[in-house]
Amino acid sequence: MNFNCVISKELTADVVVIGGGTAGVFAAISAARSGSKTILIEKNSMLGGTMTAAGVNYPGLFFAWGRQIISGPCWESIERTVALGGADLPNISFRPKRHWHEQIKLNPFVYTTVLFQMCEEAGVHIICNAMISYTSEEQNGVSVIVTTKDGMVAINASVAIDATGDATLCQLAGFDMLKSPTQQPATLLNHISGYIAEEKIFERVKSGFDPARLPAHITAEDLIRYLKKNKIDMHIPCVDADTSSGRTQLEKNALYEIMKVVCFLRKTEGLENLTVDAVAHETGVRETKRIVGKHIITAEEYINGYVYPDSVCYAFYPIDLHVERGIEQRFHEENVVSKVPYRALIPKNSRRILCAGRCVSSDTYANSALRVEAVCMAMGQVAGSAASVMRKESADAADITYQGLCDALRSIGAIVPNELSF
Incomplete structure (x- = not known):
């Protein structure tokens, strides 16, 4: 051509x-x-x-x-x-x-x-x-x-x-x-609301923790930290974010993984109305x-x-x-x-x-x-x-x-x- x-x-x-x-x-x-x-x-x-x-x-x-x-x-x-x-x-x-x-x-x-x-x-x-x-x-x-x-x-x-x-x-x-050889992970900043962060909620998250339904390496302590801070500030693996294809994959993965956490937390009593009410326009690449x-x-x-x-x-x-x-x-x-x-x-x-x-x-x-x-x-x-x-x-x-x-x-x-x- x-x-x-x-x-x-x-x-x-x-x-x-x-x-x-x-x-x-x-x-x-x-x-x-x-x-x-x-x-x-x-x-x-x-x-x-x-x-x-x-x-x-x-x-x-x-x-x-x-x-x-x-x-x-x-x-x-x-x-x-x-x-x-x-x-x-x-x-x-x-x-x-x-x-x-x-x-x-x-x-x-x-x-x-x-x-x-x-x-x-x-x-x-x-x-x-x-x-x-x-x-x-x-x-x-x-x-x-x-x-x-x-x-x-x-x-x-x-x-x-x-x-x-x-x-x-x-x-x-x-x-x-x-x-x-390995780039630092990225983070898609967001804000979550629709719940009251209290000890009984945290205990329910711990007792219902199931790593098979969550992104890799997420712990119960991570979930509780997200709830306390009102943000799911998880690390997203970052590969070749300096290319259009790599950046596209990163943005998709960041959204998918945060949504996976949200859907899991919503199964917990008291977190049924948890929502992401704000999200950054793009993932922060380190x-x-x-x-x-x-x-x-x-x-x-x-x-x-x-x-x-x-x-x-x-x-x-x-x-x-x-x-x-x-x-x-x-x-x-x-x-x-x-x-x-x-x-x-x-x-x-x-x-x-x-x-x-x-x-x-x-x-x-x-x-x-x-x-x-x-x-x-x-x-x-x-x-x-x-x-x-x-x-x-x-x-x-x-x-x-x-x-x-x-x-x-x-x-x-x-x-x-x-x-x-x-």
Whole structure:
């Protein structure tokens, strides 16, 4: 078969960001605020990615050991959401092994509204319901084709930023990828109601427990935990969620397994009216592919707070590897804070493409901490700022000056590592 690709529209920009989620939206805002003509491509109808579409609406951590370590446009988005009644700031007094108390619970409606407003105020050209289908890195820029409701749109930009989470842009460009033999399980967030969580109900669940009628590895204790928390936050095996076929299977399996739990619980006296009254638009994926960057962050570097010569943002979250049954965690020693080197955002052999977010160059264990939302936001700000510095210095990604990047980050209010004594 011969196919002709008809381009319905051509656009030009200084920076094109692929992915308007946790990292991408702040890459776009940071690039635009730094003076770059910026286009943002998002596959969903809303901005915010995991924080909005996947319902993981509690980003963290912005503070470490009582001091703020991540600021800039991403923190501004939190403050604006608070001002609109869409969030409450928690008490910031870090307690080891209780780190989630410092995550910030956001109203997804308010938050995605704030993100659209901030992008528009910065002059970002947003294109939703669009996915990248082709890219080519040229000598002085990057060409991409995105599929939209209006047809195929070609975009020529000086710099492209991969904020897809799955390293889709970088894979299409032919760069090397990292992929763990077994990916972390995913979670489809939901809310259940229609019952009173009381001890007699829990006893009935225990006495009627039948593993043959439930998804594999579910225990009676899991069921009771779901009822107490009003959510079935079970692990869903995740295989190749960076492919359309794998993602389709994941979404189906998540729905089927949750429904299986619901149907089982409804057989218990007192739970006949249990219902799922809210569910995220998509399953929250923890891990797919990562780039092979000019530096690969290791777990030991991460947990020990290694100071890189090109440190560009802080990261503070325990190593948090989700496995089939439970979580493998490793915590920082007191007053240790991790850093992210700029080189980990540059794909090996890339000239004009950067990445930010979950696909950062890192090993499996380091990535289990670097994938969390506040860190992805900070990396997005770095990538957007770096793209603008590339334009100003007429340099490739690896050749911009570290001082120039630090100055650009400070100009948008971001905190640069080594300015705090960690």
